[in-house]
Structure formats: structure tokens, C-alpha cells
Amino acid sequence: xxxxxxxxxxxxxxxxxxxxxxxxxxxxxxxxxxxxxxxxxxxxxxxxxxxxxxxxxxxxxxxxxxxxxxxxxxxxxxxxxxxxxxxxxxxxxxxxxxxxxxxxxxxxxxxxxxxxxxxxxxxxxxxxxxxxxxxxxxxxxxxxxxxxxxx
Amino acid sequence: xxxxxxxxxxxxxxxxxxxxxxxxxxxxxxxxxxxxxxxxxxxxxxxxxxxxxxxxxxxxxxxxxxxxxxxxxxxxxxxxxxxxxxxxxxxxxxxxxxxxxxxxxxxxxxxxx
Numbered sequence: 267x268x269x270x271x272x273x274x275x276x277x278x279x280x281x282x283x284x285x286x287x288x289x290x291x292x293x294x295x296x297x298x299x300x301x302x303x304x305x306x307x308x309x310x311x312x313x314x315x316x317x318x319x320x321x322x323x324x325x326x327x328x329x330x331x332x333x334x335x336x337x338x339x340x341x342x343x344x345x346x347x348x349x350x351x352x353x354x355x356x357x358x359x360x361x362x363x364x365x366x367x368x369x370x371x372x373x374x375x376x377x378x379x380x381x382x383x384x385x386x387x388x389x390x391x392x393x394x395x396x397x398x399x400x401x402x403x404x405x406x407x408x409x410x411x412x413x414x415x416x417x
Numbered sequence: 418x419x420x421x422x423x424x425x426x427x428x429x430x431x432x433x434x435x436x437x438x439x440x441x442x443x444x445x446x447x448x449x450x451x452x453x454x455x456x457x458x459x460x461x462x463x464x465x466x467x468x469x470x471x472x473x474x475x476x477x478x479x480x481x482x483x484x485x486x487x488x489x490x491x492x493x494x495x496x497x498x499x500x501x502x503x504x505x506x507x508x509x510x511x512x513x514x515x516x517x518x519x520x521x522x523x524x525x526x527x528x529x530x
Contacts, residue, residue, distance in 0.1 A: 293441055314470070314500030321472045325440045373509055380488075384481045387473035387508050394507050 280344035281305075287332040287339045287356055292324040295341065304345035312416050316350060319395050319414060322388045323354055331358025331408060349397070350414040360403045366410070369393040418445040422453040429457045430495075432464040438475030446475070450482045459490050462517070466496030471504055483514070495519060 281302060285291045299305060300317050308316065320341070327339055337357040344351040361367070369389035373382060393399060396412040403409070419434035431453055438446050454461055463479070465471070471479075483492040495517040497505065505511045 289441055293439075311499060315503070317470060318472060318500060318504065321439060321470075325472070325474070329440075371508065373513070379513065380484060382480050382484065382513065384477040384484075385473070387476055391473055391504065391507060 280342050282340065282342040284338050284340045287328055287337050287358065289325070289328050292321075292328055292339070295339075296321055296324070299341070299343065304343060304350070307345075308350075308416060312350075312414075315395055316414055319392055319412075320352070322392050323410065326388060327354070327356045327358060327408075331356050333359070335359075345416070348413055349416045351411070352396075352414060353409070353411045355410075356408050357406060358408065360408060361401060364403065366393075366399065366401045418442055418449045420446075420449050420453050424458065427458045428460045428462060429454065430462045430464055432466070433468050436467060437470040438468055438478060439470060439472045440474040443474040443478040447478045447481050447485075451485060454482075454486060454490070457490070460493065461486060461490055462493045462495055464495050465501055466498065468501055469498050471501045473504075476504055476508060476510065480510070480513075491515075493517060 281299065281304060283295060283299070285295045296317060299320065300313060305313055305316055324339065324341075335358065340353075340355045342353040367389045369392065371390050372386035392412075396414055399410075399412040401408070401410050421432040421434055423430050423432070431450065433446075435442065450463075463482075468475075479492075479494075486492050493515040494505075496519055497516060502511075502516075505514070505516065
């Protein structure tokens, strides 16, 4: 997997897991990942941000990619010099337009409170908190990767 | 979804006694808030001091409660934990809501205002 053999893996190496793409399994996987290496070694702030981004991405897969169907999700986390490298795959529907949503902030603070949106914050948060976000679809599978800055 | 309402001098404080408001619990949160705020004071303070995790669904639910209470009643927030505070700051929702550092302080400020 590693393209740079001169960059050694952390003591634990990458954490990889696969689980069903439903809400309950996602919640259980998150709980496990947050408590296990490498995330358990991070500060509370970094762990909180990581949990938020993973929850947004995984819940999107359950709600949009696996709408009306089921399948598996794979998650891989690797703590390296540039941050936490995350790779996520699923076998659900492709992203509309073959790209991740624009993730613009849906809120206009000047707009009346009654018109405030109650959704649409997910991709904004993901894009705000990650670097090198990349998506592609290959052989019926969605591949999403990004880096979470650490420290 | 455990919510603890308490009214002090006309200000209703609702303490969320859960550590998450997320995709799995957002709807329940909204419905419970609707129940506990019925026929209440003009000011409702939501104490989020025990909530360590709030995702975009949870944020949407808090916005929905604010809209539910409007225009006669105002929803204010207090006691945000660091990760929750970050969500409000990044989405600029910190400019929409009055956010108090502590619940006790929120009550005092509410009385003064």
C-alpha cells in the first residue's frame, strides 16, 4: 500500500476496518476508532475534530450512497508526518456529478433567522477541516481520501 | 435523549444530559425540546456543557429549535465544549446565537438584559 517505503509506519501501522453501511454500524465503528490507536494518542482537540469529520463522511455514505440499498464501508487511518491520512471506500451510488459537493456555507448571517437552513453544513465542515480531499469512482466503488492536520 | 428543564425567575434553562447530539439523536432532540419548551418563558437557554460531540445533524436540530421558538421566544446557548464551539464558530452560527460561557452567567445576563 505504501508508496514511500522510506516512510516507516507508526508503531501500530495503519488502522483498517470494514463494517456495514448503516447508521448503527457507523456509530459503533466511530466509537471503536476513537478509542483505538492511532487516534487514542492524539489530543482531545484533534480527536474531536477527527471524530466530527469521520462522522460527517460516514453518515453521508449511509444517507446518500446507500440510500435504498446496503453495502460495506472500509475505513483506513494512517498517522504520518503530514497528519492523519484517511481513506474511505463504499460500493454505493456515485457522488452526483462525479465530484464531492461544493460545500459552500449555507448560512447568510445577515438573513432573517426564519430563513436559516437546518442542513447543508456537512460538506462545509469536511472541507474546512481537511486537506488534499480527493474523490474518484472506480469499478463501481467510491474512493474518498483526505488528510486531517494534527497538532 | 435526556433534557433537564429548570425555570429560574422566568428564564428556562434546558440542560442536555447526553454527551452527543448527532445524526442518530437529532430528531429526538428536536422533539424533546419542543415538549419541554411548550408555553414557557421568553428566554430559553440551552446548556450544552455535557455535550462533547455535535455534528451537522445536531447543529441543524439546534437551528430548528431556534426557529420553532421564534418569533416570540429566543434560544440562547451556554457552556459549549471545545469541539462543539468549533462547529458553531466554523459555520458562523456563533454570530446567530447568543452564546454564554456558563449557564449561571447566562441566567444572570438574561436577568440583566
